[in-house]
Amino acid sequence: MTDPLHAPVELSPPDIAPYRRGNTGIDHVTSLTAAEPGPHVVLNALVHGNEISGAIALDSLLRLGVRPRRGRLSFVFANTAAYATFDRQNPYASRYLDEDFNRLWSPQILDGRRDSVELRRARALRPFYDSADLLLDLHSMTADTAPLTLCGRTTRGRDLALGLGYPAWVVADEGHAGGRRLIDYGGFAEREGARTAILVECGQHWRAETGVVALESCLRLLLGLEMIDPPAGAPRLRRRGDPQRLVEVTDAVTAASERFRFTAPFVGMEVIGRAGTVIGWDDARAVTTPYDDCVLIMPARRVKSGQTAVRLGRIVG
Ligand SMILES: [Zn+2]
The missing domain is CATH 2.40.50 (OB fold (Dihydrolipoamide Acetyltransferase, E2P))
Incomplete structure (x- = not known):
């Protein structure tokens, strides 16, 4: 095991300035709509500002010129204020500025009177997330842990994670005592309904491999949903490794x-x-x-x- 305090920063944070204006009226949100109807799929990166693999995956897909064949495909860089402070000499520090963006997702907090950098961003993004049918939230971990999917408690979240066939570990969970996560927000976590969110922990924050896992997770989702054609120039999907194991x-x-x-x-x-x-x-x-x-x-x-x-x-x- 690598001492996480001294984990090497093998990945480089991509320049996301070209995506700042986007096309949705919300900074760092780009949305592409096909003529044919279909679900609104949101690929979500940088909920934590130091988890750069998600940004690398979204940047790669945007550079590849991926377009939806049906429905709507969106790319969100979430906590961009924290990400802007990323410093490879002190890479833990940019997880958030005021508070954890991924503990804010209950109406009491979102509609409350408190203010923070992260709450302002969450409130700006909230109507956008409200329009998502399916959300893939890309994260990474401090420790050198095998990649895993957090699928929440719904059957549909579990089915989606198992349908992707990768990563091998799928964890069905309820989130944190310290506040609600985005994948547990509103309709994503309702027992009935169709809106679905899963979170992939792609590996150690800054390992090169973690960027590969993030991109692979996006491609598997989009190809599995027949949202896109296999993009020319995209890395080939790797063979499935270990059989998946579901943990409650x-x-x-x-x-x-x-x-x-x-x-x-x-x-x-x-x-x-x-x-x-x-x-x-x-x-x-x-x-x-x-x-x-x-x-x-x-x-x-x-x-x-x-x-x-x-x-x-x-x-x-
Ligand atoms: Zn995270």
């Missing part, structure tokens, strides 16, 4: 103290064989696995009181 999140471990620590340098997707294994200490309280073959999902690198330290999941398929 059963518990979110929220740190109660500032002294939370893990018993080992977990990177995520470890499968802990025996129930009752101590995986961490929250001050003096032992944190144990509740069942056999418990999967650790994205343990946080630095855990603060009130934040999710790790989520626990059961392999269900």
